[in-house]
Amino acid sequence: GDGLGPPQFPSRRCEAWPDCRRFLVEICWVFHVRSRLCIMSNYEVTQDLKLHAAGSGGGFFGTVIKLSVFGVVSACLYHFVTPKSGDFLAFGTSLVSAVSLPFALKVAAFIVSCYVGYFAVFNLSKPSYEGPSKLYKRATADDDFFDVAIVGAGPSGCTTAFYLVRDLKAKVLLLEKKKFPRDKYCGDAVPATAHPHLKAMGVLDEILNERKGHPADNGGMISPSGLSFIGRSADQVGKHVVIGIRRKIMDEKVARATQKAGADLRENHEVVGAKFDKETGLWTVEVKPFSGEDKEWAVDGTSDKNESQEIKTFKARVLVCADGATSTLARSLGVVTTPPDGVCSRAYVEGDSHNFKADGVVFYPKKLLPGYCSVFRVGADKHDLSFCCYIIPGNPKVTNDDLPAMHHDIVKNDPFVSRALGPNAKMERMKAASLRLGGVPKSFGPHLILTGDAAGFIDPLTGEGIHLAMMGGKLAADRIAAAIESGDYSERMMSKYQDAWMDQFGNDFKWSYKGARMLYRFPLFLDASCAMIQKKGPAMLGEWAQVMTCQKPKSYFLKPSIAIPLGLEVISQCFKQAIFGTAK
Numbered sequence: 001g002d003g004l005g006p007p008q009f010p011s012r013r014c015e016a017w018p019d020c021r022r023f024l025v026e027i028c029w030v031f032h033v034r035s036r037l038c039i040m041s042n043y044e045v046t047q048d049l050k051l052h053a054a055g056s057g058g059g060f061f062g063t064v065i066k067l068s069v070f071g072v073v074s075a076c077l078y079h080f081v082t083p084k085s086g087d088f089l090a091f092g093t094s095l096v097s098a099v100s101l102p103f104a105l106k107v108a109a110f111i112v113s114c115y116v117g118y119f120a121v122f123n124l125s126k127p128s129y130e131g132p133s134k135l136y137k138r139a140t141a142d143d144d145f146f147d148v149a150i151v152g153a154g155p156s157g158c159t160t161a162f163y164l165v166r167d168l169k170a171k172v173l174l175l176e177k178k179k180f181p182r183d184k185y186c187g188d189a190v191p192a193t194a195h196p197h198l199k200a201m202g203v204l205d206e207i208l209n210e211r212k213g214h215p216a217d218n219g220g221m222i223s224p225s226g227l228s229f230i231g232r233s234a235d236q237v238g239k240h241v242v243i244g245i246r247r248k249i250m251d252e253k254v255a256r257a258t259q260k261a262g263a264d265l266r267e268n269h270e271v272v273g274a275k276f277d278k279e280t281g282l283w284t285v286e287v288k289p290f291s292g293e294d295k296e297w298a299v300d301g302t303s304d305k306n307e308s309q310e311i312k313t314f315k316a317r318v319l320v321c322a323d324g325a326t327s328t329l330a331r332s333l334g335v336v337t338t339p340p341d342g343v344c345s346r347a348y349v350e351g352d353s354h355n356f357k358a359d360g361v362v363f364y365p366k367k368l369l370p371g372y373c374s375v376f377r378v379g380a381d382k383h384d385l386s387f388c389c390y391i392i393p394g395n396p397k398v399t400n401d402d403l404p405a406m407h408h409d410i411v412k413n414d415p416f417v418s419r420a421l422g423p424n425a426k427m428e429r430m431k432a433a434s435l436r437l438g439g440v441p442k443s444f445g446p447h448l449i450l451t452g453d454a455a456g457f458i459d460p461l462t463g464e465g466i467h468l469a470m471m472g473g474k475l476a477a478d479r480i481a482a483a484i485e486s487g488d489y490s491e492r493m494m495s496k497y498q499d500a501w502m503d504q505f506g507n508d509f510k511w512s513y514k515g516a517r518m519l520y521r522f523p524l525f526l527d528a529s530c531a532m533i534q535k536k537g538p539a540m541l542g543e544w545a546q547v548m549t550c551q552k553p554k555s556y557f558l559k560p561s562i563a564i565p566l567g568l569e570v571i572s573q574c575f576k577q578a579i580f581g582t583a584k
Contacts, residue, residue, distance in 0.1 A: 156452025157322030159473025
């Protein structure tokens with residue numbers, strides 16, 4: 001602290017500034033030199049810090065600065081040196097008691113320091129990543145490598161490829177395991193946040209003009225106790241909250257639009273491995289004909305039976321794993337280490353064989369919570385339905401293996417679902433797909449990005465993922481574009497992709513997890529929500545739908561205008577069901 005004079009600005013801003021600056025320097029010295037080099041024990045470090053901080057004077061602002069620094073250093077100690085909790089708490093208590101301030105100001109200063117300490121822990125827990133060891137040039141038409149190789153031509157992979165070739169004219173290879181049209185099992189309800197990307201590709205208008213999509217204008221929900229509401233939320237929201245589109249149709253149109261934009265689409269190409277060469281900064285992607293169909297190469301939608309059946313290789317500067325929830329490639333690379341979390345079923349119901357009159361309804365059978373069932377119209381002419389059953393983690397009595405039994409039991413015995421489908425519904429055989437929920441801890445690496453279902457871009461409360469896949473695909477394209485333009489493909493550069501999707505929708509996942517646990521423990525919340533929607537009408541239904549499709553954050557329910565009447569409705573429903581045995 002020697003030689004530190006007062007700052008060159010009016011002293012009225014903080015009279016204790018010189019003392020605080022000296023304290024800051026001393027406390028940093030204590031932490032960095034002594035604790036990091038292990039010269040002193042944790043307890044001795046905390047005692048020394050208290051001696052440096054316990055000087056009187058400085059007033060409230062000086063104490064706040066001191067305690068804020070205490071919060072940061074305490075966080076560092078807790079994160080790096082891990083002192084005992086007793087020492088950690090004693091440190092803070094002793095420091096607060098040492099300063100000469102009224103009790104109320106001590107409390108206020110301590111709260112500030114706790115906040116700063118929490119902020120420090122949060123930021124210090126983020127690992128630091130290495131910057132570029134060298135810069136790389138982008139691919140040209142004459143090069144034998146691509147700027148980007150994308151594994152999986154679903155909504156996420158195609159969105160990434162589309163924006164890269166449209167906006168950057170990048171050289172993009174798009175590898176699809178099967179040949180279009182191919183099916184994908186999900187609820188076929190495409191939320192509004194995916195619509196801008198479909199419009200940019202020219203796909204949405206094409207689907208609606210061909211009457212292959214059905215806007216869900218008239219929809220609603222049925223709660224666990226049987227409360228229901230059906231209304232026209234689109235009129236209140238000003239847009240279609242969801243559009244029912246068969247994935248077999250949508251995925252092919254998205255892939256063709258991406259191919260038309262300039263991506264090199266290779267169908268029936270199954271990726272069997274990928275290796276990264278640090279010297280050249282290139283991935284080598286190994287592919288073979290997909291063994292589940294005709295064993296022949298399909299390039300640009302055509303097949304050549306005379307072409308070699310041997311494994312082929314492609315080279316690319318960036319590898320994008322967009323190969324679905326199981327993400328075989330990402331798991332083989334060690335980036336993803338866990339299996340998928342949930343599962344969903346899907347079965348189409350032939351038009352004119354059912355009793356369903358609405359455009360889309362969500363059912364909440366109590367035994368399935370926090371999972372649910374949904375019925376949506378897909379296509380405007382034939383009135384076909386898509387029936388789905390989602391098993392969401394959170395119910396210890398229901399596992400993914402229970403899906404077939406749960407699906408068939410609900411179709412047959414649930415009073416609300418069976419009534420909506422009717423006794424003569426012609427339903428296809430159930431199909432199922434895995435769900436990776438809530439985002440993976442790390443979706444990037446040097447020259448590497450994960451997106452879509454492979455990165456866990458599926459809401460843990462609703463199982464919805466189409467819109468998140470396309471939003472994540474756009475963010476992936478933005479980050480890769482920045483890497484291509486700068487020549488920097490380092491882990492530090494790619495790590496900003498994780499920050500981007502966490503900011504846009506990933507932070508909402510924690511509320512979804514909490515919501516899923518709450519719905520299992522307190523089904524009454526859904527009854528109360530439906531009762532409130534009945535009272536407020538389609539406008540409230542639209543708000544609910546936007547939250548459930550990630551157009552608004554789950555924390556929206558904490559707004560006083562929502563939380564207070566909802567809380568009162570919970571009390572009302574609790575009373576009705578406890579006293580009268582009914583929610584009606």
